[in-house]
Amino acid sequence: MSVLVTGGAGYIGGHMTLGLMDAGETVIVLDNLSTGFAWAVPNGAKLVVGDTGDADLVARLIAEHEVDAVAHFAAKIVVPESVIDPLGYYLNNTSNARALIDTAIKGGVKSFIFSSTAAVYGETSSEPVSEDAPLAPISPYGRSKLMVEWMLEDASRAYDFRYVALRYFNVAGADPAGRLGQSTPEATHLIKRGVQTALGIYPSMDVFGQDYPTRDGTCIRDYIQVTDLIDAHLAALAHLRSGGKSLVCNCGYGHGQTVKEVIEVVKRVSGVDFKVVMSPRRPGDPAAIVAGADRAKSVLGWKPGRDNLDEIVRQALDWERRLHNRRLDVKP
Numbered sequence: 001m002s003v004l005v006t007g008g009a010g011y012i013g014g015h016m017t018l019g020l021m022d023a024g025e026t027v028i029v030l031d032n033l034s035t036g037f038a039w040a041v042p043n044g045a046k047l048v049v050g051d052t053g054d055a056d057l058v059a060r061l062i063a064e065h066e067v068d069a070v071a072h073f074a075a076k077i078v079v080p081e082s083v084i085d086p087l088g089y090y091l092n093n094t095s096n097a098r099a100l101i102d103t104a105i106k107g108g109v110k111s112f113i114f115s116s117t118a119a120v121y122g123e124t125s126s127e128p129v130s131e132d133a134p135l136a137p138i139s140p141y142g143r144s145k146l147m148v149e150w151m152l153e154d155a156s157r158a159y160d161f162r163y164v165a166l167r168y169f170n171v172a173g174a175d176p177a178g179r180l181g182q183s184t185p186e187a188t189h190l191i192k193r194g195v196q197t198a199l200g201i202y203p204s205m206d207v208f209g210q211d212y213p214t215r216d217g218t219c220i221r222d223y224i225q226v227t228d229l230i231d232a233h234l235a236a237l238a239h240l241r242s243g244g245k246s247l248v249c250n251c252g253y254g255h256g257q258t259v260k261e262v263i264e265v266v267k268r269v270s271g272v273d274f275k276v277v278m279s280p281r282r283p284g285d286p287a288a289i290v291a292g293a294d295r296a297k298s299v300l301g302w303k304p305g306r307d308n309l310d311e312i313v314r315q316a317l318d319w320e321r322r323l324h325n326r327r328l329d330v331k332p
Helices: 011-022 055-064 079-084 086-106 140-158 190-198 226-241 259-270 294-299 309-329
Strands: 002-006 027-031 046-049 067-072 111-117 162-168 170-172 204-208 223-225 247-251 275-279
Touching (some): 011 027, 027 055, 111 140, 140 162, 170 309, 223 226, 223 309, 226 294, 247 294
Parallel strands (some): 002 027, 111 162
16 A cells, blocks of 8 residues: 655655655655655655646556555645635645545545645634634635635545545744755745845845734744654544544644744844845735644644754754755756
8 A cells, every 4th residue: 555645745745755754654746846846755755747636647646556545735835826826726726636536535545634724714813723713714825725625524424535634834844854844945934034044045034014913013823843744644644544533633833933033033043144124914914823733632642842943943944055055066
């Protein structure tokens, strides 16, 4: 049996591929390489370049490799971009996911892990937010992911098929062994952009909005280390394979930092006092969102152990230096 990882050449999907390989699983990676990298797929995992919406291709992979579980990461993830291009997000995130789910069920796949998002909550007055909080996404990105959750819920009632949807908060850091990190040059993740600015890749860093109702006027987010997040996925896979019921879980640490606080950590860890530019709010950004993750701990047995923002930033900084050296080594 094997696990099909869609988007497995990207940031979070790539770490899932590493985690599965470390656990001795057979892994098939399906990625169109629009934001992922073939070199990020470790030896031993099979990379197939293609789209999740290609039903014939997915059906062939499921049959040829005896796939018993799908971990679905392939998606567009930039909130402001989704406001500008909503139909592109519904096509890539929702329509393609529908095709993937349909093909998986027809191919006899019983277990499905879905990369969801805290953006399904939208503006929330509760902190931390639980999985039972009202779902009111304020961006097409959040809506596109919530639609997939609805499809999974309905499909699990109609077929012999179960799923775990993991709602991520803000994923950051890199593989502690230095094998992988956030590698997309234009990624908009705060810590990624911060370490890039510290290394001189950008002349300054924008802070979008300083008039939010938070302790310093900037947005508050819950930053979860990427390998801790992958541990939750591996726990979800074990849960499903052992006959566990379908489930939705938050993944975060239960506390948050403001944008300004994160920038100060990046400056301290890097030793660089880079320029910060205050800019207007971006569309689709809630003021604060922090995870209530008791369900993942109690039901899945998830035990996060890397809740250290300084170390998360240090990992991101070290990985960015590795990327810089890699680009120098690659001949044009």
